[in-house]
Amino acid sequence: MTKPLMFEKPVGMRDTLPPLYDAKHNIRSVLMNSIVQWGYSFLQTPALEYYDTVGVTSSIADHQLFKLLDAEGQTLVLRPDVTAPIARVVSSIMKKEPFPLRLAYDSPVYRSLQKEGGRPAEFEQMGVELIGDKTSSADAEIVALMIALLEEIGLRDCKIAIGHVGFVDALFTDILSKEEDVDLLLRYLYEKNYVGYTHHVKNLSLSAQNEQRLLALLELKGGKETLKKAQAIGAQNSSPLLAEIDHLFDVLNMYGVQEKVSFDFSLRSHMSYYTGIIFEGYTANYGFPLCRGGRYDHLLQTFGRVAKAIGFALSIDDVMEALPPSGIQNKQECIIYSPSLRREAYEKAQALRRNGCAVVLQDVRGIDEMDHFTRRFSSVTYMLDTHQEGESC
Numbered sequence: 001m002t003k004p005l006m007f008e009k010p011v012g013m014r015d016t017l018p019p020l021y022d023a024k025h026n027i028r029s030v031l032m033n034s035i036v037q038w039g040y041s042f043l044q045t046p047a048l049e050y051y052d053t054v055g056v057t058s059s060i061a062d063h064q065l066f067k068l069l070d071a072e073g074q075t076l077v078l079r080p081d082v083t084a085p086i087a088r089v090v091s092s093i094m095k096k097e098p099f100p101l102r103l104a105y106d107s108p109v110y111r112s113l114q115k116e117g118g119r120p121a122e123f124e125q126m127g128v129e130l131i132g133d134k135t136s137s138a139d140a141e142i143v144a145l146m147i148a149l150l151e152e153i154g155l156r157d158c159k160i161a162i163g164h165v166g167f168v169d170a171l172f173t174d175i176l177s178k179e180e181d182v183d184l185l186l187r188y189l190y191e192k193n194y195v196g197y198t199h200h201v202k203n204l205s206l207s208a209q210n211e212q213r214l215l216a217l218l219e220l221k222g223g224k225e226t227l228k229k230a231q232a233i234g235a236q237n238s239s240p241l242l243a244e245i246d247h248l249f250d251v252l253n254m255y256g257v258q259e260k261v262s263f264d265f266s267l268r269s270h271m272s273y274y275t276g277i278i279f280e281g282y283t284a285n286y287g288f289p290l291c292r293g294g295r296y297d298h299l300l301q302t303f304g305r306v307a308k309a310i311g312f313a314l315s316i317d318d319v320m321e322a323l324p325p326s327g328i329q330n331k332q333e334c335i336i337y338s339p340s341l342r343r344e345a346y347e348k349a350q351a352l353r354r355n356g357c358a359v360v361l362q363d364v365r366g367i368d369e370m371d372h373f374t375r376r377f378s379s380v381t382y383m384l385d386t387h388q389e390g391e392s393c
């Protein structure tokens with residue numbers, strides 16, 4: 001007996017049906033246009049990469065990687081991130097290209113998730129990387145582009161939170177001696193589990209002052225005044241990075257986006273390649289970040305080309321969820337014809353298509369249920385021969 005076909009999909013995998021696919025397609029083309037207008041060039045990298053290169057450098061936790069073996073027994077991974085593959089390309093095939101490079105991508109990425117998590121394990125990212133430019137102008141361009149893209153697709157109330165991995169590192173190095181405490185507190189920060197963080201800090205045997213400094217980290221959120229509070233926490237060697245952020249804020253003023261930006265020094269990413277500022281973009285009424293990014297000044301070096309870089313990725317799926325329902329209507333027209341009028345019907349369809357219309361050309365004999373079928377279209381033209389001449393289907 002043959003086994004029944006399986007209709008289930010692997011955990012975290014989704015089908016995208018026509019209405020959502022169309023809506024995504026529209027958003028994607030708006031975003032791509034803007035990215036190209038800012039001078040970025042799109043490229044594509046493969047879905048499969050070697051575990052030893054991209055798998056390791058992408059800094060996604062091992063248990064989240066989809067792994068498989070190639071015919072030679074080498075371990076491959078389904079691309080868990082696109083920043084690391086781009087670092088690979090820029091350090092190899094593009095190694096003669098002078099810096100800075102402005103590159104962009106639109107690709108699905110794969111991260112296996114816990115069953116209960118309910119988040120997709122395959123999701124689409126559109127991102128940009130500005131490689132080989134260490135200036136604060138590059139940082140500001142990336143943040144401003146991120147805001148411009150969110151605004152372009154109608155998310156005018158977007159807000160960007162900016163932090164710096166160096167600040168948290170400096171504070172933790174000052175206070176914590178055990179690596180496991182550092183790891184746990186970092187995890188609480190990137191999971192935004194502030195209750196867990198506070199609880200753990202209170203259970204460490206620290207001086208009252210150090211406990212207060214670690215707890216104060218969670219309050220370091222807001223406008224420019226936050227920089228002074230961060231300074232007051234007194235993490236060693238953090239003055240230059242606070243000055244860097246202060247300067248970035250001034251440069252962002254030039255782009256007119258200052259009011260969209262605030263600081264959050266407790267911000268942390270699960271991706272360990274970040275070395276400087278990191279940021280996340282939000283919109284009201286949607287609880288997940290729509291985009292994330294940051295500076296990663298050492299990643300390219302692991303592929304053999306020294307270059308400082310910064311970039312971000314927008315999660316197309318989160319953007320779609322955050323946007324109000326598009327109300328996209330089906331703009332297809334339909335011509336229903338009898339076989340004797342096929343040529344005329346085809347000519348009419350082609351004329352409409354040349355004018356930019358989407359046209360379904362349908363033999364009347366192939367329709368299951370006329371009413372149901374025609375409801376899909378914005379308009380229907382019937383080209384029917386009243387005395388059917390009985391051509392077989």
Ligand SMILES: N[C@@H](Cc1c[nH]c[nH+]1)C(=O)O
Nearest residue numbers: 083292293294311312313
């Ligand atoms: N690759 C990062 C986003 C990013 C792009 N460039 C820098 N950071 C992510 O998947 O979250």
